[in-house]
Amino acid sequence: MAKSGQERSAKTALKRQEKKEVELRHKVRHGITEMLADLMRWNEIEEAGEALQLLILNADPVAALSQAAADLPLSPSGLIRHHVRPGILDRLDDVAQSLRGASQKHAIELLILCAHTAGPEGSARHLRIPRHEITISENVSRQLEEFANTGIET
Template structure:
């Protein structure tokens, strides 16, 4: 007897449950999607999930310390030139003067 689509879907769902599969979903912005596309190209992956699973396995294989270093979000140090700092200070002082006059 031929299985119906519902029967096949139930079988797939049962096998996934038995295997302990969990579906992960998340939203990303265009910049992250571009990075993922680059990684897929570099690793010659055609599926996003394949690329992500490979990344997870390889980062985990590095061990706690090396993986932790890679998993730190990038931090950018902001350095203002003296000219820009002076301009900001002057603009702030000008704004503060306006506020003082409005309060009176």
């Protein structure tokens, strides 16, 4: 039997509580929400939370600061909501501090502005998924080589 919307919401809320996720709400200028939508479209990202997390992980505070004086059209503000886990929240706080003590909202605005200014191709570096580099030690390499040479099939 399918779960009701309330049951699914309760389960999701419980998971978020277990992972210590918090919801952030940033009241940003309207142009910012449109820029975030452009970034998501250009980089084929469907979730705003994913796009914001990648912007935070790949943040370049020096480049973001260059956008501090950018003019945006005067329009109604928008609301950006997303959930973050403690590690991302700490990273956002670090980025905000490196932006001359900016608020989280201001840091998010500057990161979006910076990535958007780079254009469709240039924004990809701001929204790339960080990959871990895997290095195999000589000892493990030797063991793998020996295992491969024994002719044992798995």
